[in-house]
Amino acid sequence: MLLAYASILALLVIATLFAGGSLFASFLVNPRVRDTFKHTAYECGMEAVGTTTVQTNIRFYTYALLFVIFDVEALYLFPWAVVVRSMGAIALVEMAIFLGILAAGLAYAWKMGALQWE
Amino acid sequence: MTEEILQPDISGPVFNHANGRLLMPETRYWPTDMWKSPWSLPTYRRGAAVLAGLITGGAAAAWFLGEIGPRLAPVYSFIEAYALAYGVPAVLIQIFWTFIKGGILLLAPLVNALFAVWWERKISAHIQSRMGPMYVGWWHGVLQTVADGIKLFLKEDIVPDCADKIVHWLAPVVVVIPAILVFAPVPFGNELVFADIDIGTVYVFAVGGVSVMGIIMAGWSSGNKFSLLGGLRSAAQLVSYELPRTFAVLPVVMLAGTLNIAEIAGFQAGYWGGIIPRWFIFYPVVGQVAFIVFLIASVAETNRVPFDIPEAESELVAGFNTEYSGMKFALFFLSEFAYVLLSCLLMAAVFFGGGAAPLPFLEFLPSWAWFLSKVLILMFCFLWFRWTFPRFRVDRLMDFNWKFLLPVSLLNIAAGGILIWLLS
Numbered sequence: 001m002l003l004a005y006a007s008i009l010a011l012l013v014i015a016t017l018f019a020g021g022s023l024f025a026s027f028l029v030n031p032r033v034r035d036t037f038k039h040t041a042y043e044c045g046m047e048a049v050g051t052t053t054v055q056t057n058i059r060f061y062t063y064a065l066l067f068v069i070f071d072v073e074a075l076y077l078f079p080w081a082v083v084v085r086s087m088g089a090i091a092l093v094e095m096a097i098f099l100g101i102l103a104a105g106l107a108y109a110w111k112m113g114a115l116q117w118e
Numbered sequence: 119m120t121e122e123i124l125q126p127d128i129s130g131p132v133f134n135h136a137n138g139r140l141l142m143p144e145t146r147y148w149p150t151d152m153w154k155s156p157w158s159l160p161t162y163r164r165g166a167a168v169l170a171g172l173i174t175g176g177a178a179a180a181w182f183l184g185e186i187g188p189r190l191a192p193v194y195s196f197i198e199a200y201a202l203a204y205g206v207p208a209v210l211i212q213i214f215w216t217f218i219k220g221g222i223l224l225l226a227p228l229v230n231a232l233f234a235v236w237w238e239r240k241i242s243a244h245i246q247s248r249m250g251p252m253y254v255g256w257w258h259g260v261l262q263t264v265a266d267g268i269k270l271f272l273k274e275d276i277v278p279d280c281a282d283k284i285v286h287w288l289a290p291v292v293v294v295i296p297a298i299l300v301f302a303p304v305p306f307g308n309e310l311v312f313a314d315i316d317i318g319t320v321y322v323f324a325v326g327g328v329s330v331m332g333i334i335m336a337g338w339s340s341g342n343k344f345s346l347l348g349g350l351r352s353a354a355q356l357v358s359y360e361l362p363r364t365f366a367v368l369p370v371v372m373l374a375g376t377l378n379i380a381e382i383a384g385f386q387a388g389y390w391g392g393i394i395p396r397w398f399i400f401y402p403v404v405g406q407v408a409f410i411v412f413l414i415a416s417v418a419e420t421n422r423v424p425f426d427i428p429e430a431e432s433e434l435v436a437g438f439n440t441e442y443s444g445m446k447f448a449l450f451f452l453s454e455f456a457y458v459l460l461s462c463l464l465m466a467a468v469f470f471g472g473g474a475a476p477l478p479f480l481e482f483l484p485s486w487a488w489f490l491s492k493v494l495i496l497m498f499c500f501l502w503f504r505w506t507f508p509r510f511r512v513d514r515l516m517d518f519n520w521k522f523l524l525p526v527s528l529l530n531i532a533a534g535g536i537l538i539w540l541l542s
Contacts, residue, residue: 004313007216008302011312014220015298019291019449022271026445031274039279041342042440060354063516067357070524074364077531078320081371085538092535103528106520115520 062114066106073102180487187309223301223312227456234455235263238501245505273444280341281441289339290442290449293332296325297453297460304463305380307486308473318379319371322464323364326419329453330356333438336450340441348437351427351512356419358519363415365527366408369534370398370468373541379464383472392478397471404537407530409469411523416461417503418519421454424507427515458500459493466492 076098084091109115156162183189194215201211236251236259243250251259277286303318305311315321330353337349371377374385388396398405418425427437439450466472470492473485510518 003212004315007220007313008299008315010213010216011220011223011299011302012295014217014224015295016291018224018298019294022449023287023291023445026271026275030272030444033274038276041278041280041340060350063354063358063520066520067361070361071364074323074361074368075320077365077368078371078377081368082375082377084372084535085375085542088542089539092539095535096532099528099531103525106524106528110521115517 066109066114069105070102073098177483177487180483183484185309185484186307186486219312224298226301226306227298227452227459230459231452231455232263232267234458234497234501235266235451236260237497238504241498241501242505245502267448270448271445275444275446276441278341278441282339282341285335285339286441287446289332289336290446290453291332292335293329294449294453294456296328296332297456300325300460301456301463303379304460305383305467305472305489306463307484307489308384309380310473310486311380314378314380316376316378319367319377319382322379322460323360326457326460327356327360329457336442337438340438342441345438345440348427348440352421352438355421355425355427355515355519358516359415359418359425359523362411362519362523362527363419365524365531366412366415367464367468368531369404369408369537372531372534372538373398373401379467380472383467383474386471387474389478395471395474395476397469397474399469401537404530404533405469407526407533409465411527411530412465412469413499414523415519416465417500418515420457420461420500422458422500423504424509425515426509427512458497462493462496462500463489465496470496 077095080091080095084095197215198208198211201214202208239262240250240258242248251262253259253262254265255261277283300322302313303311303315303321333352333356334349337345337347337352340346370382374382376382376385386395386397390396390400394400399409439447442450466489473489475481475483475488
């Protein structure tokens with residue numbers, strides 16, 4: 001089992017070498033011609049107005065918060081799902097209560113308009 | 119001097135530029151009314167013959183090769199015996215062999231990108247009554263993607279002046295490393311797994327999630343408002359669709375009682391009544407709902423149409439990869455298609471029995487051949503969707519996930535519990 005994780009480490013080394021190596025090899029052979037307009041931001045083919053340090057929509061933030069809640073729930077669900085067949089009815093009831101609370105949370109977020117895109 | 123205008127002669131037979139063959143007038147263009155009597159058209163008959171030949175030849179080659187695992191075992195024992203004779207420590211041989219296997223595994227996303235891009239262009243073209251790439255390579259432009267890859271490799275790498283140079287360079291690396299790493303616990307056939315770890319399912323979702331960070335880095339560091347929007351949209355979308363995708367696998371895990379992907383695939387071996395395969399897709403209601411939720415969420419996770427708002431070319435130029443060129447762009451492309459392959463592999467392993475044959479009398483073919491054919495059929499669906507569904511609007515996309523897919527997948531877990539209770 002530990003050997004399997006060690007082989008993932010080996011794959012990480014291979015992947016890093018591939019990603020870095022291909023970029024470096026490309027850097028060695030590609031042309032570099034300096035041009036004033038080539039290095040401007042390409043937005044509409046026109047000169048860009050303003051910078052990108054602008055205020056962003058808070059909606060993305062709400063989704064991230066909801067994601068964290070449900071992803072942690074998924075983390076609890078996985079070990080439960082592995083043993084549920086051997087544990088029988090009591091595990092099913094317990095998880096039904098847990099899922100019920102989280103579903104109520106989702107319903108609450110829905111009702112309060114957290115899922116509403118403005 | 120009058121300018122000579124070239125008019126195509128549409129009366130007689132013409133030469134096809136791609137292969138120099140003489141084409142008869144009725145086969146010169148893709149016939150748009152072929153659905154009326156398809157078998158009367160020579161192109162249709164020839165295409166069907168080529169497809170049948172490819173399938174038969176592939177099946178014959180697969181039958182001849184047999185399972186790959188037993189073929190590799192003598193190679194390993196040969197290397198081991200040779201190295202041990204020269205006093206090389208056994209640990210070093212193991213490490214060497216692991217790196218060889220890792221190098222072979224690295225070929226999976228690379229070859230997949232070369233093939234899938236060509237295949238996507240051909241499918242797109244044929245759906246739109248075009249020919250697609252026809253010039254590079256000896257047959258229907260099969261080497262087009264190789265040529266494109268070489269071109270991208272030799273292209274200048276343009277970094278905008280307003281970009282954050284380090285993050286701009288790091289983003290494609292951060293995207294592509296997880297895209298290669300996710301393949302470690304995924305089986306390609308029976309006992310054809312790189313790293314047979316027990317938490318395979320969780321590992322795939324966890325490592326695959328790291329790529330989101332690279333996409334946000336790309337969007338943020340480009341110094342381009344469209345890229346920033348694309349990156350943020352992609353963060354919201356990928357993070358949201360990750361949930362139903364994870365929950366869709368849970369009923370399978372509950373029934374199989376393991377997180378190991380290879381073991382989940384092995385759990386589905388055998389047949390009900392000697393004819394219906396015990397694949398998870400055939401479990402009543404739970405299996406079909408889980409598969410459809412997983413398929414939809416996978417299409418969204420891979421940023422493909424109809425969920426391609428992070429790189430919607432008609433509204434955001436090219437989204438998060440607008441400012442990328444050359445090899446960096448190639449790495450983004452590679453990882454995108456690597457995730458398509460990963461989704462197809464996962465679906466084949468989890469819902470379609472992995473290397474199991476669909477009918478008992480077809481078991482003479484090796485498991486990797488069945489795996490590959492299932493993956494190719496699923497990948498065809500991915501490429502087909504692009505020309506079938508229009509793009510979602512960004513708010514509808516979020517509503518669809520949070521107000522439909524997520525409740526459905528939660529209910530499906532409950533349905534899986536009921537199914538287990540009925541089975542016990």
